[in-house]
Amino acid sequence: MTASRKSPTIQDVARHANVSAATVSRVLSAPERVSETTRERVHAAVSETGYTINQAARSLRLKAARTILMAAPNIGNPYYSTVLDAVIGEASSRGYSVLVATRIGDDPNRWLHDYLLSTRADGLLLFDGSLDTNSLHGLGAEGVALPLVAAYDEIPDPKVNSVITDNRLAAKRAVRHLADLGHTKIAHVIGPSRNQSTNERLLGFQEAMRELGLPVRQEWLHPGAYNTESGTAAAAQFLASGELPTAVFCGNDEMAVGLIHGMRQAGIECPRDISVVGFDDVSFAPYYNPPLTTMRQPREEIGRMATRSLIDIIEGGAKESDPVHVVLTSELIVRESTRTIR
Amino acid sequence: MTASRKSPTIQDVARHANVSAATVSRVLSAPERVSETTRERVHAAVSETGYTINQAARSLRLKAARTILMAAPNIGNPYYSTVLDAVIGEASSRGYSVLVATRIGDDPNRWLHDYLLSTRADGLLLFDGSLDTNSLHGLGAEGVALPLVAAYDEIPDPKVNSVITDNRLAAKRAVRHLADLGHTKIAHVIGPSRNQSTNERLLGFQEAMRELGLPVRQEWLHPGAYNTESGTAAAAQFLASGELPTAVFCGNDEMAVGLIHGMRQAGIECPRDISVVGFDDVSFAPYYNPPLTTMRQPREEIGRMATRSLIDIIEGGAKESDPVHVVLTSELIVRESTRTIR
DNA sequence: GAGTTCGATGCAATCGATTGCATGAGTTTC
DNA sequence: GAAACTCATGCAATCGATTGCATCGAACTC
Known part of the structure; x- marks a missing residue:
């Protein structure tokens, strides 16, 4: 209660409890090495003084x-x-x-x-x-x-x-899901290329397409940046590609949302005209309109x-x-x- | 280059530069107090040894x-x-x-x-x-x-x-916006009551309604928790209230999205059947369907x-x-x- | 040229917690 | 009953950086 001018140190506690600082330290970190009576005395002194350990000193000593x-x-x-x-x-x-x-x-x-x-x-x-x-x-x-x-x-x-x-496998499953629904014209919005996860998802996409015997069209691959803006940019690219894909696998949910948004502005509705799969299952995915089909990451x-x-x-x-x-x-x-x- | 077993200390640097630790410290924190030649020597020693300051020691000494x-x-x-x-x-x-x-x-x-x-x-x-x-x-x-x-x-x-x-004022402006569009049946989804911001927004809502001469119906006030789930719960409450509001002012965007989602599941479309204003302008707000009208917080x-x-x-x-x-x-x-x- | 000033640098104490070693009291063993 | 041992506790060094004070040499003043 009676707080001193500045934070109490282990010395203050020691003084209150009539023991050495070493003992206080031991009560705090290895209680079993201290007798019960002193232990109680120290605990009392700790709460009396309102002592909290000084992390800087501790870190310095312990190198942690x-x-x-x-x-x-x-x-x-x-x-x-x-x-x-x-x-x-x-x-x-x-x-x-x-x-x-x-x-x-x-x-x-x-x-x-x-x-x-x-x-x-x-x-x-x-x-x-x-x-x-x-x-x-x-x-x-x-x-x-x-x-x-x-x-x-x-x-x-x-x-x-x-x-x-399991990015690669997950990507394959996402593509398979689209194929199962009858889609053959499938595009992919890629994440930032410096990320390994991105490459894995791209590889999974390509692998799945190959296994399904579907062609991968270059103009249906858009290099994005994991943000909504690049989803919208992808929409623009696909719209300009002459033929529209009927489904898109997006590297993450942000880009999926951006894509759907961009498509809608051009009158292309999801899922009526185009199916979209995202990745991550971020918090708003189930609440989006339409609620987003996505690969949930734990x-x-x-x-x-x-x-x-x-x-x-x-x-x-x-x-x-x-x-x-x-x-x-x-x-x-x-x-x-x-x-x-x- | 030749890294020592453990992180070099200021002493190591001092030794390399043939000065005292005090001087090294001064070069780092008050360079003007050290002659240029030694300064250079110390800098060289720092990069030779790959020295980085030990924050724990520094914090302990400086109490910061x-x-x-x-x-x-x-x-x-x-x-x-x-x-x-x-x-x-x-x-x-x-x-x-x-x-x-x-x-x-x-x-x-x-x-x-x-x-x-x-x-x-x-x-x-x-x-x-x-x-x-x-x-x-x-x-x-x-x-x-x-x-x-x-x-x-x-x-x-x-x-x-x-x-x-300016939560209060912002809330008033949001309500005014709805009133300007001709709405008179306006509901509000409140945030968690322990937050002051919530209360301010609620006060703003009530104040605006009073000034506009519009009634505040109790069953059109839903106590939420700033998450999507409570938006959906609010939708359920309003749907059960007998008469549906034509507009809702939500305490944040999450709840707005949850509300729109819940309404849509009941066949009530936004903005066709109901107008919704959110609060915050979170990153996905412009990309939502419909893009969210909201009070942007900087x-x-x-x-x-x-x-x-x-x-x-x-x-x-x-x-x-x-x-x-x-x-x-x-x-x-x-x-x-x-x-x-x- | 002796006294004064000033700038650069070193010495050593300090911040607060931890821990190996020493000590001393009490207990066990033969 | 003395040696050996155990257990609880204290002493003091240590971690690494900072800084007030002291020192020392050089430059400056009259």
Whole structure:
């Protein structure tokens, strides 16, 4: 109650409880090494003083910040909000805080470096496959690998831990779904090419088309950027291509929505005139008009698993030498943006 | 190049440059106090060793973490993604990192306490008006106010700094817009009642209705929770109310979308049968079908201003005793979810 | 040329928590 | 009953960066 001028330190608590600072520290981190009577006395002193541990001092001494860094190219994308939520939940249940960084300047090496080598964060949750492996490996101290888990987007390096989804297969299933509905003229809106996930989805698309014996038309492939604008741009491109596809597989929901919007402005209605499959199943997908058929990605699961793995690695040291490679499965959610061809 | 076993310290750099650690420190923080020749020598040593500052040590010494904490009830809401983006941008341009916390257990006092009194964060960006003032004031050390800026949602305490929008006025304008289109049967989907912003919007709604001489029907007021589900629930309530409103003012876009969705399932089309105004103008609003008429909140601006104010307060100490109170104006964006009554 | 000033740099204390080692009291063992 | 052992606790060094004060040499003044 009677708060002192500034935050009480472990010394203050020690004084209150008539013990040494060492004992207070032990009560807090290894209670079983302290007798019950002193333990109680210390606990009382802690609440009397309103003591909270000074993380800076702790980090300095332990060389661990109990903080992880989540880096994503654009937190602005609604895809990440759910993931971030899950990351925070899992991290805080393990006693970790979460720092968030976006690509700021265009020198990822510099900012990652700043965060990680400065004991601000103990490990990195990387949601961005566009970083080159070399710069990442350079981050760990010599020999010691930096705790790093790549999530959502794979890093093309088997030594890097990853938690991803079955992008290739999922893309194939999405295309098959369209084919099952009778579509043969199928277009694809591609994500940003620097992402591995994008390439996997494109590969899945191409593979499925080949297996189905359907032609892939170049002008029905639009390179997008995972945002609504590029969906609308894709619509424009397809409209200008002479013949309109009857179905489109989009690399994510944002682009699907942008595409449907663009098409509608030209009088092409979804699903009446064109079927559209998205990817991700973001929060508004079921509420869109039409409700979006999409490949759901288990985003909470991705966030949780990635965080759990990262913290396991941080705490287990490098002893578990086998890299973690988790592949979660996406699920086709059929709603109303796809239907049988007339 | 020749990286040592562990991260180099300021001592290592000092040794390389044949100066004392004090000098290295000065080169880094007050270059003008060091002669040019040594400065160059030190810079060379820094890049040779690959030195990065140890933030824990720095924080301990300076009693400042150069980190702010953004606390929001549910980061999962797409509203926050844009704000967070802006916060990160502004913070990192000032050399600050951003920690993110969600409401975890239901003891906000405890977690805020943990973060703030433990030198993890120097200040708090609070996006949650539901915390009671007492617990907040308890946070600062005696006499010294904790650097705190309430954003988006006002704390009903003039001593707390805030960056908010003109919720009341904005709500009135939204209702006026509906009235201008000839609507008289207007419903309102309210946000979670613990939020001040919600109450302001409700007050604005009521005020506008009174000024327009329109009756407020109780069964046309639905208490929602700022998510899509409650929009759909509101639709159900209105449908069951005997008479259908011809227009609805929703407390945010999520609920607007949920409402439109729910109405459509009952065969009530927007804007044909019912006009809907949302609030926020989240990223998918212009791409919805129909594109959403909504009160745009300057979210980047909110994030940027709030962050800037917070850091100013942190760095300026408590010397600027006048609380900051910024009120940004919302803008009515007319799209296609509202139209003149038939 | 002796005294004064100034700029550059080093010394050493400090921030607060942790932990290996030492100590001392109490308990067990033969 | 003395040696061996256990258990609880304290002492003091340590983590790495910052900064007030001291020092030292050079430049300047009269």
